[in-house]
Amino acid sequence: MKIAARFNGPPGSGNGGYVAGLLAQEVDAGDAVSVRLRVPPPLETPLHVHFDGAAAELREGDVVVARAEPADLEFELPKLPSLDEARAAAAAVPPRTEHPFPTCFGCGPDRPPGEAVGALLGQVDDVLWAGVWRPGPLLPHEGGRVAPEVVWAALDCPSAQPVAPDGGPAHVLGTLTARLEHPVALDADHLLLAWALGREGRKAWSASAIVNSDGQVCGVAKAVWISIG
Known part of the structure; x- marks a missing residue:
């Protein structure tokens, strides 16, 4: 996996939501997925996915960039505007x-x-x-x-x-x-x-x-x- 430079967030690193969404697709979750960013995701850099039980980690070498795992998400929407x-x-x-x-x-x-x-x-x-x-x-x-x-x-x-x-x-x-x-x-x-x-x-x-x-x-x-x- 490689984060293209186009999908940056802060200068020199990947947009957090975009990177989280890529990694979330590696998790078999019946409800929600929770992704924690450990370090700024590098751009244009070879990364690999490591599986740890039900969780998936995005790694650069031995460095854990992000970790995703199944989660429960309780949610109540506010009144919607037009x-x-x-x-x-x-x-x-x-x-x-x-x-x-x-x-x-x-x-x-x-x-x-x-x-x-x-x-x-x-x-x-x-x-x-x-x-x-x-x-x-x-x-x-x-x-x-x-x-x-x-x-x-x-x-x-x-x-x-x-x-x-x-x-x-x-x-x-x-x-x-x-x-x-x-x-x-x-x-x-x-x-x-x-x-x-x-x-x-x-x-x-x-x-x-x-x-x-x-x-x-x-x-x-x-x-x-x-x-x-």
């Missing part, structure tokens, strides 16, 4: 001139349109953040469906916005626990939702979800973020 409400919330966000990782595959504002996830959420109320994601054919896909690892990336970065609503301090993903429930279709609008769950020191918790225009839940996740600012 697509128009979500679109308006995202449009109200000021230009992201101070983004800590401007070329990030998940949320970087400097990526060409359609070539990356490009997640952008705005605050709908005191708790919920929302935006609209319309994945296009430049993203990895098969049979009109977005690749699972890209869906994981779309669950990853949005959940950082409620954790650092003013764009800082910078946070990096520690653990992402996700469950994919319905395919994400190309060229279709989807709600991206995120909300904070708590904070203790440098560690913060948040949740995210992707819902299609028919109200079907495509994926849900909970994340642990680590402040590096």
Whole structure:
């Protein structure tokens, strides 16, 4: 396995959600998969998967980059905004001139349109953040469906916005626990939702979800973020 440079997060390392989504596919899980990142995932570097019982580890030589294992994920969605409400919330966000990782595959504002996830959420109320994601054919896909690892990336970065609503301090993903429930279709609008769950020191918790225009839940996740600012 090799993480292509296109799928970066912070400079020089892989997008956490994307890498987690790749590794999660190696785990036989009836419900959710939890992936913990141990070190920044290297780009354009040969990696291998090591199996440890029901868990799978992504390794560079003897170094464990990430570990994935089956998990239970309890989840309750908030009241859903409309697509128009979500679109308006995202449009109200000021230009992201101070983004800590401007070329990030998940949320970087400097990526060409359609070539990356490009997640952008705005605050709908005191708790919920929302935006609209319309994945296009430049993203990895098969049979009109977005690749699972890209869906994981779309669950990853949005959940950082409620954790650092003013764009800082910078946070990096520690653990992402996700469950994919319905395919994400190309060229279709989807709600991206995120909300904070708590904070203790440098560690913060948040949740995210992707819902299609028919109200079907495509994926849900909970994340642990680590402040590096």
